[in-house]
Amino acid sequence: MKIKASIIGASGYTGVELIRLLNAHPNVKLQYLVSENNAGSKVGDIYPHLDTADNYSFSNPDIEAIAKNSDVVFLALPHTKSITAVSKLIEYNCKIIDLSSDFRLKNGANYQKWYQHPAASQSLLDQAVYGIPEINAANIKRATLIANPGCYPTASILGIAPLIKNQLLDIPLNHPLVIDAKSGVSGAGKTPNPHTHFCEVSNNFSAYQAGGIHRHIPEIEQELGILAGKDFTIQFTPHLIPIPRGLMATIYAPVKKNISQTEIIDCYKSFYQHQEFIKINSLPRPDLKTVIGTNNCNISLHLDQRTGYLIIISAIDNLIKGASGQAIQNMNLMFGLPETSGLTQLAIYP
Numbered sequence: 001m002k003i004k005a006s007i008i009g010a011s012g013y014t015g016v017e018l019i020r021l022l023n024a025h026p027n028v029k030l031q032y033l034v035s036e037n038n039a040g041s042k043v044g045d046i047y048p049h050l051d052t053a054d055n056y057s058f059s060n061p062d063i064e065a066i067a068k069n070s071d072v073v074f075l076a077l078p079h080t081k082s083i084t085a086v087s088k089l090i091e092y093n094c095k096i097i098d099l100s101s102d103f104r105l106k107n108g109a110n111y112q113k114w115y116q117h118p119a120a121s122q123s124l125l126d127q128a129v130y131g132i133p134e135i136n137a138a139n140i141k142r143a144t145l146i147a148n149p150g151c152y153p154t155a156s157i158l159g160i161a162p163l164i165k166n167q168l169l170d171i172p173l174n175h176p177l178v179i180d181a182k183s184g185v186s187g188a189g190k191t192p193n194p195h196t197h198f199c200e201v202s203n204n205f206s207a208y209q210a211g212g213i214h215r216h217i218p219e220i221e222q223e224l225g226i227l228a229g230k231d232f233t234i235q236f237t238p239h240l241i242p243i244p245r246g247l248m249a250t251i252y253a254p255v256k257k258n259i260s261q262t263e264i265i266d267c268y269k270s271f272y273q274h275q276e277f278i279k280i281n282s283l284p285r286p287d288l289k290t291v292i293g294t295n296n297c298n299i300s301l302h303l304d305q306r307t308g309y310l311i312i313i314s315a316i317d318n319l320i321k322g323a324s325g326q327a328i329q330n331m332n333l334m335f336g337l338p339e340t341s342g343l344t345q346l347a348i349y350p
């Protein structure tokens, strides 16, 4: 029996990527591809690259029909737009994987402080499991509602977690850990905004929200704080790079003295033992082409013995490991499938 999967917000960037990946998943049948604006249109007419033999259409059924006829529902809606749908879906017997930030922060009051809009009910926040499979697989397997991580948090948390777990960080008191991150423009979604126009982005490179409160700061601090067992502070600056997809986080981590590059690499390899999507190395020129088109996270480690800093360069495809691929990895765990089912694509090169 195939898993019946529906996607709400199926016409956006992550929704379309879910269609592409789930269409090739051996254990999945696509059920409803929900889009308000494209309901009634053939998927292949709007997105010719998805003109498959199955001839799917976008539709807009009510939530009850979606819930009753689906084993799993992916929500690929903008922030704040998932809360109403999830409040209804949770009454039924389907599993829910939400790609937005609506269920990621555990504390409703903290959520409101950072996101500046009302949080989901505390009981839904309590039920939601943060879906980063390499760290949280046991809880994901038992979950009904997954809060799929943001793209910057995915690259950052995966890059830092082994240092925290092995107590290798040596951060001066009251200093934050510095994360300098860059994303391709699809990270901003399909709806155009003044900063994502071709003329703004092409031949350009920009930082945004420097010194500000990007919504991924509390998300990264929450998850690293859980691993550390105490508050964890980061200094985070995102940048926009003139490419469609790909994301790189460069993390500057002061590490304990007398540890060697080899010991650090061994520690990361042992932490991610059996995790097929995590690639640990010290590539001389870590890049995005190594991961674009894959569900992999490439973590390149470089110890600067002069300063005592470990430079961690964590690269993902924001639409796959940073969103739709990770959502499918979570689905695989929830349904007892191998984590890699439907996700074994290699990178596109050159």
Ligand SMILES: NC(=O)C1=CN([C@@H]2O[C@H](COP(=O)(O)OP(=O)(O)OC[C@H]3O[C@@H](n4cnc5c(N)ncnc54)[C@H](OP(=O)(O)O)[C@@H]3O)[C@@H](O)[C@H]2O)C=CC1
Binding pocket: 008, 009, 010, 011, 012, 013, 014, 015, 034, 035, 036, 037, 038, 076, 077, 078, 079, 081, 099, 100, 101, 149, 150, 151, 186, 187, 188, 189, 190, 191, 318, 319, 322, 323
């Ligand atoms: N892009 C990325 O790299 C990542 C995105 N995410 C998160 O995933 C979610 C989806 O992102 P993404 O696919 O990029 O977003 P898009 O803007 O590309 O797509 C969102 C889709 O939601 C539907 N929608 C329903 N209600 C609204 C509304 N009120 N305003 C706008 N669109 C609406 C739209 O289709 P229609 O109106 O036809 O129903 C649209 O296609 C977001 O919460 C995002 O933050 C997470 C990680 C990475």
Ligand SMILES: CC(=O)N[C@@H](CCC(=O)OP(=O)(O)O)C(=O)O
Binding pocket: 099, 100, 101, 149, 150, 151, 152, 183, 184, 185, 186, 187, 188, 189, 215, 238, 240, 322
């Ligand atoms: C380039 C760009 O604009 N990126 C988005 C992050 C997208 C993402 O992963 O995260 P969410 O799911 O939390 O939206 C941003 O900085 O807001």
